[in-house]
Amino acid sequence: MDFSWDDLRLFLDVARLGGLSAATQTTGLSAATLGRRVTALERQVGEPLFVRSQTGYRLTPSGEDLLLRAEEVEAAMMALKRWKDGTIGERMVRISAGAWTSAFLARHVAQIWTAGDRFGVELVTGSQKVDIGRRHADIGIRNERPSEQWLAGRLIGKVAYGLYARPELTSGVAAGYFVGLAGDGAQTRSARWLHARHGDRIATRGNDVMSVLELVAAGAGISVFPCFVGDSDPRLSRMAGPVPELETELWLVCHHEERHTPAVRAVTERIASLMREHGALMRGEGAAP
Incomplete structure (x- = not known):
């Protein structure tokens, strides 16, 4: 079964925005055209991808599965474009953290990323855990040891x-x-x-x-x-x-399959070093060095 990247890209917009009307703004297509393209994709898959209602489109289990795979294709296509354009390298490393930790990383970005790196970084900020297993982030900074068997965790400090x-x-x-x-x-x-x-x-x-x-x-x-x-x-x-x-613990978390890739390994090591440097501040024992 051959999928068109254009069809997958439209599917991603509808899935992320929850319906056809919102997706018209990002795709430039009419709701009727989007509806026909989504229906054609469903026929190609052989199963419904959305539950349609008055309030919008909700993904079915098959739609959730396709979303995961389409996001992987999207990441690969973006990496290919960056490679072709000769820009920031082969990938974007996404770091999931709460608002305070994200702000701290942003202030110290020079210690986790430089313009010479062959990758970019993206801060994924939120109060809820981001699903690293589904590759919604590459690295997570959490306040507890990960319980998911596919995640690797590393204790890097404590926060007072x-x-x-x-x-x-x-x-x-x-x-x-x-x-x-x-x-x-x-x-x-x-x-x-x-x-x-x-x-x-x-x-x-x-x-x-x-x-x-x-x-x-x-x-x-x-x-x-x-x-x-x-x-x-x-x-x-x-x-x-x-x-x-x-007082909480500070855990650095990433997927078992990703932790040894050069970009992810580089960023995790830099974050761990940054947190060690500011360990006393994190523990409430003194000001920043």
């Missing part, structure tokens, strides 16, 4: 958390108020800890960690941050020592 506020007794700080996290981020361990102990004193919230940081820096109240975040921000002051029950 503490309560921080603007040093001046102003606004919400003076009143003893706290700043909480709303939305998906409210399910993180530190956010739940803050709500359990100080929920009745939360006066302001942000629906992402960066807005919480800005609220605290502006004096809206007190909140909990990783020590490598709070101790590195001159606008904040730690109110006491690290909170023992919030």
